[in-house]
Amino acid sequence: AQKVTQAQTEISVVEKEDVTLDCVYETRDTTYYLFWYKQPPSGELVFLIRRNSFDEQNEISGRYSWNFQKSTSSFNFTITASQVVDSAVYFCALSEARYGNKLVFGAGTILRVKS
């Protein structure tokens, strides 16, 4: 069964702190894809990153980095030196090729960055 768990409902940090958002997934497939999306207060869903199950290399993009570990079924997201503009709801999602790439989302983590 496909499932994504984001155990952190809400995180509050002060600007410039680093913060890690956790994501744990369940799948029986060997070929799958993991995603992170950002939903700012304006409400749109913004694609951040995609990883496939065969590529466990960590990725860094500016202040954002992602740590994919198949051994623990986790795909965690770290924001370095957080900024107020990072305040949003962040969703982790999973898709499996045999299910037409439909996305299964976690419940999301609300990140509040205070100045």
Next chain:
Amino acid sequence: DTGVSQNPRHKITKRGQNVTFRCDPISEHNRLYWYRQTLGQGPEFLTYFQNEAQLEKSRLLSDRFSAERPEGSISTLTIQRTEQRDSAMYRCASSLGGQGNEQFFGPGTRLTVL
């Protein structure tokens, strides 16, 4: 702006009425998805199309819901005999075909059923 548009952006209706939402995907995307998002939750998959073919429907999609994509481009989602529990944000997304391509989401249609 992701390039996916939806209208209307907001819809208020009375229980029992029918409503229809429209999604205009990115033009070269052959896959189109519909999701429903309620407060405090991530989007939940409803259905998806590859070109004009509807390939999967979620068990969440009761027989009051129908979706079409007759020419493989614009899609509509219709809810008949709306109920208060249908109140939610309805989002569409589009992607290129192939495995694991990222989906680009529209701004959503917020439905309120009174």
